[in-house]
Amino acid sequence: MSAITRNEVEYVAKLARLNLTEEEAVKYTEQLNSILEFAGKLNELDTADVPPTSHVLNVYNVMRDDIVVPSLSHEDALRNAPDEEDGQFKVPAVIE
Amino acid sequence: MSLFEKRLQDIHTELEKGELTVSDLVNASFERIAQTEDKVKAFISLDEENARARAKQLDEQQSRGEEQGLLFGLPAGIKDNIVTKNVITTCASKLLANYKPVHNATAMDRLHASEAVMIGKLNMDEFAMGGSTENSSFHNTYNPWNLAYVPGGSSGGSAASVAAGQVYFSLGSDTGGSIRQPAAYCGVVGLKPTYGLVSRYGLVAFASSLDQIGPITKNVEDSAYVLQAIATHDPVDSTSADVEIPDYISALTGDIKGLRVGVPKEMMGEGIDPEVREKINAALKVLESLGATVEEVTLPHTEYAVPTYYILAPSEASSNLARYDGVRYGVRADSAENLIDMYHETRSQGLGPEVKRRIMLGTYALSSGYYDAYYRKAQQVRTLIKRDFDQVFAKYDVIIGPTAPTTAFKIGEKVNDPLTMYLEDICTIPVNLAGIPAISVPCGFASNGMPIGMQIAGKSFDEATVLRVAHAFEQNTEHHKARPEL
Numbered sequence: 260m261s262a263i264t265r266n267e268v269e270y271v272a273k274l275a276r277l278n279l280t281e282e283e284a285v286k287y288t289e290q291l292n293s294i295l296e297f298a299g300k301l302n303e304l305d306t307a308d309v310p311p312t313s314h315v316l317n318v319y320n321v322m323r324d325d326i327v328v329p330s331l332s333h334e335d336a337l338r339n340a341p342d343e344e345d346g347q348f349k350v351p352a353v354i355e
Numbered sequence: 356m357s358l359f360e361k362r363l364q365d366i367h368t369e370l371e372k373g374e375l376t377v378s379d380l381v382n383a384s385f386e387r388i389a390q391t392e393d394k395v396k397a398f399i400s401l402d403e404e405n406a407r408a409r410a411k412q413l414d415e416q417q418s419r420g421e422e423q424g425l426l427f428g429l430p431a432g433i434k435d436n437i438v439t440k441n442v443i444t445t446c447a448s449k450l451l452a453n454y455k456p457v458h459n460a461t462a463m464d465r466l467h468a469s470e471a472v473m474i475g476k477l478n479m480d481e482f483a484m485g486g487s488t489e490n491s492s493f494h495n496t497y498n499p500w501n502l503a504y505v506p507g508g509s510s511g512g513s514a515a516s517v518a519a520g521q522v523y524f525s526l527g528s529d530t531g532g533s534i535r536q537p538a539a540y541c542g543v544v545g546l547k548p549t550y551g552l553v554s555r556y557g558l559v560a561f562a563s564s565l566d567q568i569g570p571i572t573k574n575v576e577d578s579a580y581v582l583q584a585i586a587t588h589d590p591v592d593s594t595s596a597d598v599e600i601p602d603y604i605s606a607l608t609g610d611i612k613g614l615r616v617g618v619p620k621e622m623m624g625e626g627i628d629p630e631v632r633e634k635i636n637a638a639l640k641v642l643e644s645l646g647a648t649v650e651e652v653t654l655p656h657t658e659y660a661v662p663t664y665y666i667l668a669p670s671e672a673s674s675n676l677a678r679y680d681g682v683r684y685g686v687r688a689d690s691a692e693n694l695i696d697m698y699h700e701t702r703s704q705g706l707g708p709e710v711k712r713r714i715m716l717g718t719y720a721l722s723s724g725y726y727d728a729y730y731r732k733a734q735q736v737r738t739l740i741k742r743d744f745d746q747v748f749a750k751y752d753v754i755i756g757p758t759a760p761t762t763a764f765k766i767g768e769k770v771n772d773p774l775t776m777y778l779e780d781i782c783t784i785p786v787n788l789a790g791i792p793a794i795s796v797p798c799g800f801a802s803n804g805m806p807i808g809m810q811i812a813g814k815s816f817d818e819a820t821v822l823r824v825a826h827a828f829e830q831n832t833e834h835h836k837a838r839p840e841l
Contacts, residue, residue, distance in 0.1 A: 263719060275673060275718045276680065276695075277711055278703040291716055293774055298662040301732050304739065311734030312741055314564055314594075315790025315815075316551050321593040335457040339684035348682050353694045 263291050358383045359520040377428035381410040384430035384474050388521045391841045396496050397516035399435045401475035409472050424470030425584045432516045432525040435476040436559040446559050447481045447491035450685045450705030460557020461589045462568045469584035478512030481707045483561045485509050486779045489770045490709040499839040504763040507537030513571045514541040524572045530565045532783025535795035539758035539808020542797045545571045546578045549816045550790035551596030554589035562671035565787045574835050575826040579603040606819035607826040612646030615751040621657035622756030622782050631757045634799035634807045654743040659736050660785040666720050666733035673717030737788050744789045748814045758795040758808035792818045796825045797834040
């Protein structure tokens with residue numbers, strides 16, 4: 260597997276909504292390379308005919324009857340919000 | 356003898372006879388915390404007012420002669436990633452330092468119904484990512500056996516508080532070994548149930564296909580009691596298994612004659628400290644003397660478990676932790692001028708280095724062009740690891756080996772070398788990938804005085820056999836009776 264570059268680390272950080280300092284970018288490039296190189300060990304195995312396991316139990320849809328029941332109240336939903344106004348989550352400007 | 360040396364049944368007998376009250380138990384817990392917490396630092400927060408009020412309520416209930424719950428009056432500590440209504444739940448992250456849940460985790464409701472008393476919330480690695488509790492945003496926790504050593508992680512606070520006698524039992528969570536490894540390092544009993552046996556509703560998600568809540572206790576009998584109390588099918592958790600819950604307590608018969616034990620050669624070879632191996636071999640001799648047959652087996656894909664885990668778990672984490680953006684809950688960075696900056700600054704200021712590393716690793720593994728090479732490949736290898744266990748369990752009842760390759764390491768020793776730290780979970784991670792149950796029980800001490808844990812893994816939903824073997828071993832040895840001096 261190919262090594263991850265400093266540019267890729269910065270791109271991944273952007274996707275993950277993280278700012279990196281210069282020092283962090285260098286450190287994470289080195290550490291992610293080392294971990295991904297370790298993960299490269301998986302290529303020793305031929306898995307062409309092996310189905311993936313995403314869940315250890317038998318997966319099935321969990322459905323309930325379509326009955327209206329109480330849910331989280333408006334007040335509870337907003338109780339931990341860093342900022343709110345008129346019963347809504349308030350955030351900084353989306354469009355400048 | 357301290358209250359916390361007593362067996363659960365003895366405590367309940369004394370409560371029934373009126374020789375003891377729940378308030379006595381809760382007082383004893385807070386007194387012990389006052390004596391030891393400066394050294395151990397197991398807690399993030401205490402819930403003293405509610406605990407004392409609950410104790411009083413249970414004492415009144417007792418005086419009315421009402422029927423007692425399974426864990427009546429027992430002081431419990433809860434890992435701080437299990438949500439507790441109106442009590443701050445931080446996940447040891449600065450980002451959630453002010454988060455006060457509006458509901459309980461199902462496991463907390465079950466504890467409440469069984470009448471245990473929550474004393475406080477326990478320290479952990481941030482969002483349960485780490486193997487030493489050095490990744491908490493608040494403070495380190497110290498191993499009660501030697502304060503220069505880590506308690507393990509990520510449930511380090513949960514293990515240390517039980518080892519230090521601060522609480523009667525605790526709840527932890529286990530994604531790659533986070534209950535069993537700290538239990539081994541702290542000389543207590545830690546059980547990771549089968550995936551799906553205990554509801555994950557209200558357990559703050561790290562890697563959803565692996566996370567499980569489980570008990571940390573001083574002995575196996577207590578572990579069976581706590582599991583009995585919390586195991587349930589939960590209709591609000593889509594990953595909860597709808598299975599019949601057996602009687603774990605009556606499964607502790609002490610009889611393991613004819614039981615077949617497989618010992619994977621991959622967990623007893625290179626990389627395992629010779630002192631750890633020696634104690635496991637001695638423990639296996641005890642089981643043989645009780646009538647079990649012990650044979651070497653192979654789990655040929657064991658060496659691929661850690662790299663598989665460190666693709667899958669961070670991938671799931673990167674998705675789960677996307678919710679921490681400062682909009683609906685948690686601490687918001689206040690310097691941002693627009694929404695995107697707010698996301699970036701909130702996450703950058705609020706999350707610690709291990710969490711950021713795993714989020715980026717997972718984001719990379721799931722990104723376009725790398726998904727098949729990393730994530731899908733790891734899921735396929737997970738299948739091979741699970742098949743290894745299925746093959747061994749076709750012939751054997753349990754699989755036994757060390758819980759961790761070494762005893763606890765010194766604080767600061769591995770914190771800057773993530774890969775070395777990750778390898779500490781080499782014996783526990785395969786169990787999570789297969790979704791099976793496993794327990795860690797104390798099986799001796801190394802020459803430096805640090806505890807060693809033995810891992811007993813069983814078939815899916817066969818906790819009864821795992822507990823029976825662990826209990827039989829415990830009843831024929833003295834290791835679990837040792838206590839650290841603090």
